[in-house]
Amino acid sequence: MTDRPVAQAPHIDAIEIVVELLSQVESGDQPGAFYDRLCEAICRVTSMDRAVLFRYDAPIRRVTAAGVHGLDITQFDDFPFNPDTTPIARQALVEDRVIEVPQEASSLLPERYKGLVDDTMLVCTPMSASGRWVGVVLSDRPRSAGPLGEAELHLLWTLGKVAALAAIARVATAQVERSRQLEQRIDLAREIHDGVVQRLFGVSLVLSSDQALDVETQRRCAEEVQVALADLRTAVQRPLGRPSRESPASVRQELGALRAAAAVEPNGPAFVVTDPSAVMDRLPPATAAVARSVLLEAVRNARKHARPQTLEVTLTEHDDAIVLEVANDGVAPEDGARPGAIVGMGLRLAAFEALQVGGVVEFGRREGGRWVVRLVVPRDA
Known part of the structure; x- marks a missing residue:
């Protein structure tokens, strides 16, 4: 790498950012707080005033605004970020360089966002590492400040690499946690098999014999069943x-x-x-997390396994329960005969999530050629 005339202070600040961000990788903070701090750090050591970080969210298979500084993140709630709507992002990632957007390049942004950069210079920083595209950081500063120098362009490029590294590290940490949970579920299945199933299997062999059972044998069978039930009760807790x-x-x-x-x-x-009583705005955190999971999986399954013209989402309250329904009209008649026609593994796992907060997920064909996924969960989950 050639020597670049980067000032000593930015070098020191950038190193401090690396240490700070990597030390927070395994923190329990919400992902949004982590990426907000990352955007703030980028603006702190460069001349950028505002920044928004977009990253690919693998579980929901969509690019989302993960963090901001100097902006309201709700502005990007329904931002259709993809190579077609924001080609500058693809260019920055393909060429692996920081791109300054000229005045006439405002057409590279969706129409509704052009007003945000009318009097500013927009800069797109790629977040990539080892050929893996993680996302981009869009930042800006007053256009009157002129173009960025080579030193600051290189600093932004370096910070993009740091951001990508920190994001990948967080993903790796989450995968380790998921692996640990999978091991726990495997241990649970093994424990039930080695304990409960084996005991009940032995009892079934005795009960299926043609010989008459004496009192002692009946008592032993009853004890084995009681022990198996106790083991099962402990396991499912x-x-x-x-x-x-x-x-x-x-x-x-x-x-x-x-x-x-x-x-x-x-x-x-x-x-x-349909949300007549604004239930969406009053969901407890645990209920909201389960509702989001069921919503995403229901919509994903409908679009993958059916051809819906309309997706109806209804959230209502009934006594002490909250009910979320996702209905689609794209199920073919023959699919109705197969209960699992448009139910994937993700929705089945979401049903287990609902169990943990006392809820239940049901799905099936309804009148009028509609397929409905329904979540019912206690309000005080």
């Missing part, structure tokens, strides 16, 4: 599924993002949302 994925996005924000993504897609389904 553990969490049966993965915890709901943390996210700063609310159910309403997630719906907005889904609706916006469908609007720019050719022949995308129309979303009809």
Whole structure:
């Protein structure tokens, strides 16, 4: 690498940012707080005033605004971020360089966001590491300040690498946690098999014999059944599924993002949302996390396994329960005969998540050729 005339202070600040961010990788903070700090750090050591970080969210298979500084992140709730709507992001990632957007390049942004950069110079910093595209950071400063120097361009590029490294480290930490949870579920299945199943199997062999059972044998069978039930009761007190994925996005924000993504897609389904009592804004955190998971999986399954023209999302309150329904009209008649026609593994795992907060997920064909996924969960989950 050639020597670059970068000032000593930015070098020191950048190193401090690396240490600070990597030390926070395994923190229990919400992802949004982590990426907000990352955007703030980028603006702190450069001349940028505002920044928004977009990253690919693998579990929901969509690019989202993960963090901001100097902006309101809700502005990007339904931002249809993809190579077609924001080609500057693809260019920065493909060329692996920081790109300054000239005045005439405002057409590279969706129409509704052009007003945000009328009098500013927009800069797109790639977040990539080892050929892996993680996302981009869009930042700006007053256009009157002139173009960026080579030193600051290189500093931004370096910070983009740091951001990518920190994001990948967080993902790796989450994967380790998921692996640990999978091991716990495997241990649970093994414990039930080696204990409960074997005891009940022995009892079934005795009961299926043609010989008459004496009192002592009946007593032994009853004891074995009682022990098996006690073992099973102890085992199922553990969490049966993965915890709901943390996210700063609310159910309403997630719906907005889904609706916006469908609007720019050719022949995308129309979303009809019914929330007469604004239940979405009053969901407890645990309930909101489960509702988001069920919503995303229901919509994903409907779009993958059916051809819906309309997706109806209804959220209502009944006594002490909250009910979320996602219905689609794209199920073929023959699919109705197969209960699992449009149910994937993700939705089944979401059903386990609901169990952990006392809820239940049901799904099936309804009158009028509609397929409905329904979540019922206590209000005080």
